[in-house]
């Protein structure tokens with residue numbers, strides 16, 4: 001079983017903390033799903049006030065600070081250093097956004113920032129694509145976890161490039177991987193876990209649901225189902241029909 005820098009999670013579900021209708025609704029989503037990891041943004045926390053921060057702390061979950069909104073390696077490195085001070089953890093979800101419209105990661109800035117942060121003792125969770133060359137560079141930089149996107153952030157499209165993600169998973173069997181961003185339905189999360197990914201991270205699909213707490217629970221159930229399926233050895237797919245009812249003994253029936 002792959003872990004996250006030595007930490008194993010009771011449930012492979014990480015939730016964001018933005019875009020909820022209210023802090024109380026967000027708290028209910030965490031409690032009803034039992035999600036064990038919360039991503040937090042230094043920029044948001046600074047504007048949100050002590051009450052919000054106390055509530056997040058009271059959830060008793062692992063905090064995964066992120067560098068959301070950073071568009072250069074330098075900006076991401078500075079934000080990560082401030083987040084380590086503020087949240088008291090070496091974990092950092094590294095986002096270096098390369099394109100304002102697609103919110104696609106900047107592969108060059110991402111590797112530059114990952115090298116600097118790993119050398120500085122951070123445990124880096126880079127938000128990346130399914131690109132295997134980029135994945136290799138991030139692993140060489142010292143990342144033991146990768147966070148490939150399912151689809152663009154906030155799109156809800158699910159696993160956009162199934163072949164690419166499947167190939168990425170197979171190419172780095174020892175690296176923990178979290179599908180991050182673009183998941184819209186619990187079935188997308190189940191599919192990610194079934195493919196052998198180690199967890200999912202999502203925000204919008206829960207925060208913008210009509211009932212966020214119930215949707216968070218639905219994602220939790222899907223994560224359990226997907227992880228159990230992966231551990232149970234899913235059957236292989238075939239091009240031909242194979243009868244599921246045995247034909248032996250049919251003659252004397």
Ligand SMILES: CC(=O)[C@@H](O)[C@H](O)COP(=O)(O)O
Pocket residue numbers: 015016017018039066068093152153154155156180181182183201202203204205
């Ligand atoms: C919370 C966070 O870190 C987001 O940037 C993350 O990528 C989630 O994406 P979705 O909102 O598409 O789930």
